[in-house]
Amino acid sequence: xxxxxxxxxxxxxxxTPERGVRPLGPPRSPVxxxxxxxxxxxxxxxxxxxxxxxxxxxxxxxxxxLAAADELGYIPNAHAQALASSSNxxxxxxxxxxxxxxxxxxxxxxxxxxxxxELLVMLASTFREPDREIAYVSMLRAxxxxxxxxxxxxxxxxxxxxxxxxxxxxxxxxxGRVAVVSRxxxxxxxxxxxxxxxGATALARALLGLGHxxxxxxxxxxxxxxxxxxxxxxxxxxxxxxxxxxxHRVITGAFTRDGxxxxxxxxxxxxxxxxxxxxxxxxxxxxxxxxxREHGLRVPEDISLAGFDDIPLxxxxxxxxxxxxxxxxxxxxxxxALALRAERGRRSRVERVAGEVVLRASTAPPAPGG
Amino acid sequence: xxxxxxxxxxxxxxxTPERGVRPLGPPRSPVxxxxxxxxxxxxxxxxxxxxxxxxxxxxxxxxxxLAAADELGYIPNAHAQALASSSNxxxxxxxxxxxxxxxxxxxxxxxxxxxxxELLVMLASTFREPDREIAYVSMLRAxxxxxxxxxxxxxxxxxxxxxxxxxxxxxxxxxGRVAVVSRxxxxxxxxxxxxxxxGATALARALLGLGHxxxxxxxxxxxxxxxxxxxxxxxxxxxxxxxxxxxHRVITGAFTRDGxxxxxxxxxxxxxxxxxxxxxxxxxxxxxxxxxREHGLRVPEDISLAGFDDIPLxxxxxxxxxxxxxxxxxxxxxxxALALRAERGRRSRVERVAGEVVLRASTAPPAPGG
DNA sequence: CAGTTACGGGAAACCGCTTTCAGAAAGCGC
DNA sequence: GCGCTTTCTGAAAGCGGTTTCCCGTAACTG
Numbered sequence: 001x002x003x004x005x006x007x008x009x010x011x012x013x014x015x016t017p018e019r020g021v022r023p024l025g026p027p028r029s030p031v032x033x034x035x036x037x038x039x040x041x042x043x044x045x046x047x048x049x050x051x052x053x054x055x056x057x058x059x060x061x062x063x064x065x066l067a068a069a070d071e072l073g074y075i076p077n078a079h080a081q082a083l084a085s086s087s088n089x090x091x092x093x094x095x096x097x098x099x100x101x102x103x104x105x106x107x108x109x110x111x112x113x114x115x116x117x118e119l120l121v122m123l124a125s126t127f128r129e130p131d132r133e134i135a136y137v138s139m140l141r142a143x144x145x146x147x148x149x150x151x152x153x154x155x156x157x158x159x160x161x162x163x164x165x166x167x168x169x170x171x172x173x174x175x176g177r178v179a180v181v182s183r184x185x186x187x188x189x190x191x192x193x194x195x196x197x198x199g200a201t202a203l204a205r206a207l208l209g210l211g212h213x214x215x216x217x218x219x220x221x222x223x224x225x226x227x228x229x230x231x232x233x234x235x236x237x238x239x240x241x242x243x244x245x246x247x248h249r250v251i252t253g254a255f256t257r258d259g260x261x262x263x264x265x266x267x268x269x270x271x272x273x274x275x276x277x278x279x280x281x282x283x284x285x286x287x288x289x290x291x292x293r294e295h296g297l298r299v300p301e302d303i304s305l306a307g308f309d310d311i312p313l314x315x316x317x318x319x320x321x322x323x324x325x326x327x328x329x330x331x332x333x334x335x336x337a338l339a340l341r342a343e344r345g346r347r348s349r350v351e352r353v354a355g356e357v358v359l360r361a362s363t364a365p366p367a368p369g370g
Numbered sequence: 371x372x373x374x375x376x377x378x379x380x381x382x383x384x385x386t387p388e389r390g391v392r393p394l395g396p397p398r399s400p401v402x403x404x405x406x407x408x409x410x411x412x413x414x415x416x417x418x419x420x421x422x423x424x425x426x427x428x429x430x431x432x433x434x435x436l437a438a439a440d441e442l443g444y445i446p447n448a449h450a451q452a453l454a455s456s457s458n459x460x461x462x463x464x465x466x467x468x469x470x471x472x473x474x475x476x477x478x479x480x481x482x483x484x485x486x487x488e489l490l491v492m493l494a495s496t497f498r499e500p501d502r503e504i505a506y507v508s509m510l511r512a513x514x515x516x517x518x519x520x521x522x523x524x525x526x527x528x529x530x531x532x533x534x535x536x537x538x539x540x541x542x543x544x545x546g547r548v549a550v551v552s553r554x555x556x557x558x559x560x561x562x563x564x565x566x567x568x569g570a571t572a573l574a575r576a577l578l579g580l581g582h583x584x585x586x587x588x589x590x591x592x593x594x595x596x597x598x599x600x601x602x603x604x605x606x607x608x609x610x611x612x613x614x615x616x617x618h619r620v621i622t623g624a625f626t627r628d629g630x631x632x633x634x635x636x637x638x639x640x641x642x643x644x645x646x647x648x649x650x651x652x653x654x655x656x657x658x659x660x661x662x663r664e665h666g667l668r669v670p671e672d673i674s675l676a677g678f679d680d681i682p683l684x685x686x687x688x689x690x691x692x693x694x695x696x697x698x699x700x701x702x703x704x705x706x707a708l709a710l711r712a713e714r715g716r717r718s719r720v721e722r723v724a725g726e727v728v729l730r731a732s733t734a735p736p737a738p739g740g
Numbered sequence: 741c742a743g744t745t746a747c748g749g750g751a752a753a754c755c756g757c758t759t760t761c762a763g764a765a766a767g768c769g770c
Numbered sequence: 771g772c773g774c775t776t777t778c779t780g781a782a783a784g785c786g787g788t789t790t791c792c793c794g795t796a797a798c799t800g
Contacts, residue, residue: 030544032786043750048788055750056790073540078512079458081785082449083755090492099478099699100683102469108469111495115502120509122460123493125481127564132485139490142448286686294687312469316656318663318688329469333472400754413780415761425759428778450756453785 016316036272040068052078082144090120091336092140092365094133095151098125100256101311102283106151106181109332117340119146126153130160137167147177149337150185151332156221178348179339185227190338191350192331196226196308197233199324199355201307203278204237206322206357209364212276212304213241216249218288219261219280224255225231230280230308249274253284260284271296275304275366282307282314282323282363289317289362300364310358319361380605401442410438421446454515460490462510463708464503465521468495470626471681472653472698476521476551479702486712489516496523500530507537517547517709520555521702524636526591548718549709551701554595560708561720562701566596566678567603568692573648574607576692577701581735582646582674583611586619588633588658589650594625600650600678619644623654630654634661643667644675645736652677652684659732661685662721670734680728689731696725 037047042061046244050057058063068074068087081086081266093110095103107123114121122145124136140148148171155161165187168178172189179190207215217234220227248270253263264287267277275330279285289299297303299319307314310325314332334351412431420427427435438444452458463480463693465473477493484491492515494506503525510518518541525531535557538548542559549560577585587604590597605615618640623633630649634657637647649655655677656658658667667673669689677684680695704721 030786033788034786044787045751045789048750052788058748061749075508075511077453077514077516077786078509079449079452080755081512081788083447083452083453083757084786084788084789088449097478098481099471101469101474101683104469104471104474108467108495111468111493112497115497121493122503123463123481123486123491125478127482127485129387138445139448139502141445144447144449144450144489147769159571290686310748313683313686316660316683316687357439400756403758404756414757415759415780415782416778418780422758426778431779447756450785453759453787454756454758456758456785 004021017067029073030077033074034071035075036068036074039072040064051173071265086144087148088213089118090122090143090145091144091147091149091339092124092136092143093149093151094126094136094140094153096126096128096153098123100283101313102149102281102309105311105328106332106335109329109334110149110151111332112329113333113336117336119336125290129305130155130157130164132139134164134167135162137164137171141167141171141174141176145176147179148307149335149339150180150183151181151335152182152226155267156223160327172264174242184229188348190335190348192334192338193350193352194226194326194331195352195354196229197236199308199357200230200233200278200280200325201237201240202355202357203308203322203324204234205240206359207276207278207304207306207363208238208241208243210276210304210363213243214274214276214366215243215245216251216267216274216277217245217280218260218267218277218284219250219252220255220259220284227280234278255281255284257283257287260287261291262287265295268292268295268297273303277303277305278364279307282309282311282321283318285315285321285323288322301361301367304363304366306363308355315360322360322363323358324355326356327353333348345364374429378441387684389511399449400447401444403444403446403515404433405718406438406442406444409442411436423576455710456514458514458516459488460496460513460515461517461519461709462492462506462513463519463521464496464506464510464523465496465499466496466523470653471683472651473521475681475698476702476705479638479699479704480519480521480706481702482699483703483706487706489706496728500525500527500534504530504534504537506536507541509548510541511537511544514545515679517706519705519709520548520550521705522552522596522686523550526593526704545624547709549705553597554599557720560613560705560718562704562708563722564596564696564701564718565722565724567598567606569678569696569727570600570603570648570650571607573613573692573694574604575610576729577646577648577674577676578611578613580646580674580733583613584644584646584736585613586621586644586647587650588630588637588639588647588654589620589622590625590629590654592622597650604648607740625651627653627657630657630659631655634658635665638662638665638667643673645650646733647673647675649675649677652679652681653689655691655693656683656687659691669732671737674733674736678725678732685730687732692730692733693728 033047034044037044038049047065049055050062058100168187172178182194188365195331217248219231222228238245251263251267253259260336277287285305289305292299299305307321307323311322314323403417404414406416416431417429417435418600419425420432424720496503525534538557551562587601594599608615621633621637623629655675659675662669664675669675677691677693680693684691684693701723720734
């Protein structure tokens with residue numbers, strides 16, 4: 001493919017005989033720093049200094065350079081800059097699925113922080129394929145990204161995870177910074193981690209406070225600490241009231257809306273119905289809510305439902321969802337801050353963020369006859 | 371809310387003089403192609419060729435190079451590659467707000483297409499600040515991105531839009547490709563454009579078919595063709611039944627959930643209530659639904675509500691929203707395809723995608739006593 | 741007024757890779 | 771066995787900047 005000569009208007013008959021590709025202007029070659037320097041009547045070195053302000057430059061020269069740059073429409077070549085200065089201002093963000101509202105909320109904070117720091121964000125979506133995740137880390141390494149953010153990135157397969165870890169370690173050894181949001185990792189990386197246990201325990205207490213005694217939990221892949229912590233925390237909360245969670249009331253599903261839906265369906269198939277269901281993520285809860293409705297159950301009259309995360313969407317549901325609210329946007333923001341601060345020679349560390357139980361209409365005291 | 375510094379509990383003593391920054395491995399300098407070539411006993415040129423497969427290389431040499439690269443953990447420097455070959459594989463995507471579900475759905479397709487083409491996506495969020503939009507185009511120019519995608523990017527201010535246009539044109543003149551999704555632009559750019567008029571007209575017909583005669587529309591900024599086309603299409607549909615839309619029944623709000631909410635509130639303040647409301651985007655409809663509920667109106671018993679776009683979220687609402695469904699993910703995918711195809715010397719063009727009316731429970735025949 | 745010092749600008753090396761260009765080696769026909 | 775192609779390989783010239791190093795000049799010192 002014709003990667004070169006991207007601007008060949010003059011090639012008459014190579015490809016199809018289409019004409020008029022370029023509407024206006026000649027195929028002028030890109031304006032380089034040298035060109036700017038020449039029209040300003042200074043050396044490239046001076047032009048560079050004037051543009052970047054790294055060193056004092058006589059005011060009149062500086063003005064001439066700036067004028068020339070402006071006149072020529074000079075745009076520095078970021079690749080050349082990166083190469084020469086061996087530094088750049090890009091960060092990579094890797095997530096499973098850009099359309100997941102959980103990710104969207106976090107990345108909103110990431111984008112804000114990136115804007116504040118004048119960083120360019122390279123976003124990669126793995127579609128939950130582990131090899132893709134590794135490939136992206138590799139690509140970001142090639143780009144010499146200043147930091148890589150793994151958002152809610154969990155690989156369930158042990159061996160894939162190993163290669164991911166080694167890739168990340170290699171990246172760190174070459175000076176890169178890794179920050180993980182909302183996942184525990186064995187690596188020494190900056191981490192923004194919700195208080196999953198405590199949050200789930202608090203939620204359990206709140207639900208107990210409503211009078212519930214019969215619970216079920218819809219969980220995700222057990223290997224993820226997010227799941228196990230929330231489950232453990234919830235169990236701990238129930239235990240305080242002497243309540244145990246029977247095995248058959250813990251249903252595992254995929255970490256998606258449909259996973260929640262299917263888990264809920266499976267639960268209902270049992271016949272015996274808990275009075276209250278906790279889905280370990282809001283996204284799963286959304287699916288569960290739909291499933292309950294399909295089965296003719298009213299929430300919260302027939303069954304209470306609670307989630308975790310407080311993605312914006314759950315406020316629009318009917319009924320709005322009780323959940324453990326996490327400052328998702330702030331978490332994304334923190335991740336960048338952490339990674340950047342780390343650059344200044346800090347050792348990696350974990351920032352824990354608390355969740356807050358928000359009782360909404362999806363939970364209510366159990367029906368008397370329940 | 372405290373977007374910054376969310377919850378740092380672990381701060382030991384702010385800027386303490388920490389040691390032991392690099393946990394393992396010496397600060398080995400990055401492995402270059404030359405190093406690979408040296409350990410393979412060939413010239414850098416050959417190493418490059420072996421790695422990239424641009425030219426035939428004797429099999430044993432090729433093997434040695436590959437082995438050396440693997441052993442040394444060689445990762446090419448993308449900047450150097452880009453500089454030397456004056457080409458790269460990055461595309462830029464500019465949107466208002468990454469957490470907007472409309473964007474999320476589209477960008478999901480973008481990411482998929484990017485993965486297929488082995489492209490790296492640089493994502494920029496403008497937060498609806500026009501200067502930011504321009505700044506990002508400039509940054510993407512500096513990065514020599516192969517293409518820039520503008521997703522639902524509309525600037526309401528004329529003068530800002532002019533500078534954006536000139537920036538984009540300059541980019542095109544230097545060989546860049548611009549693709550716009552879901553916005554009409556005067557520039558000669560590749561465009562993926564929904565059939566907003568036809569979709570809205572079809573929706574109007576469907577609503578008329580339910581028996582409605584009293585309508586209101588919640589619109590966005592009038593300068594955006596998305597808005598004006600949908601409004602005009604809706605009007606045209608109503609006109610077929612001899613119905614006109616009174617001025618006071620067309621309320622303008624921001625293109626957001628809250629904008630829809632506020633517009634709905636404003637509408638209700640009028641006292642006289644239409645039997646059916648059309649929000650020009652689903653996102654606005656979500657806000658409107660909430661507003662109706664706050665005012666004690668039942669949807670669809672008291673008032674019907676329809677949207678446009680079919681973002682995934684509206685299926686989870688109660689009632690699910692009637693809307694004009696757009697293949698959002700496919701649109702994002704197309705945008706990349708369009709931009710890439712364009713590189714091969716095609717002139718820019720417009721791809722129109724049809725919307726399909728999906729009647730859900732948020733619309734019903736008007737109440738008899740209406 | 742001579743001797744330093746400080747300051748700012750230019751030449752050139754270099755960042756890490758790709759890609760001509762030309763030469764060496766190998767293959768071929770006669 | 772000789773001359774001509776055909777294949778590969780290596781040397782070297784960039785790609786477009788940044789930055790070191792050095793030098794000329796102006797400013798400062800006694």
